Amino acid sequence: MTLEQYYQLAGIGTFIATASIAAIAWWELNQLRVQSRTAFEDSLTDEYRKIMKYIPTDIWLGSELKALEEERQQDCRDAIFRYIDLSNEQAFLHEQGRVRPETWKIWREGILYNMALHAFRDLWQEVMTKSPESFSFLRKIIPESNSPVR
Numbered sequence: 001m002t003l004e005q006y007y008q009l010a011g012i013g014t015f016i017a018t019a020s021i022a023a024i025a026w027w028e029l030n031q032l033r034v035q036s037r038t039a040f041e042d043s044l045t046d047e048y049r050k051i052m053k054y055i056p057t058d059i060w061l062g063s064e065l066k067a068l069e070e071e072r073q074q075d076c077r078d079a080i081f082r083y084i085d086l087s088n089e090q091a092f093l094h095e096q097g098r099v100r101p102e103t104w105k106i107w108r109e110g111i112l113y114n115m116a117l118h119a120f121r122d123l124w125q126e127v128m129t130k131s132p133e134s135f136s137f138l139r140k141i142i143p144e145s146n147s148p149v150r
Helices: 003-052 070-095 101-115 118-130
Strands: none
Touching: 003 070, 070 101, 070 118, 101 118
């Protein structure tokens, strides 16, 4: 083997090694990005669960806020308002491409279902009336004729 052939082989070997290291680095970065996005989405799901524990079962079964005792009504209204805010944030994050399409599909279905429940719908109507400039991302996905779930 001549010195020139040796250098050519060494160059090819270096190229292959560099390409392999780059491919491994790219794969690891991609895995980190996926894990990071999953953790981010999970944190929003955890926030949802924290809010939901303040909403009584009767509301989930379709009751109106006025069916609750007065003290519980206010706590429930506050929780539903926080849910509306979270849902708006989720819709914004979807528009920004920061959540996976599969995750957004699940969230969107849940938002539409929840926002059709009497108590959610009633508070949403109040928010739209009293604060017409707010929650612009959520307004894009909630139908105008948001009828209650029966």
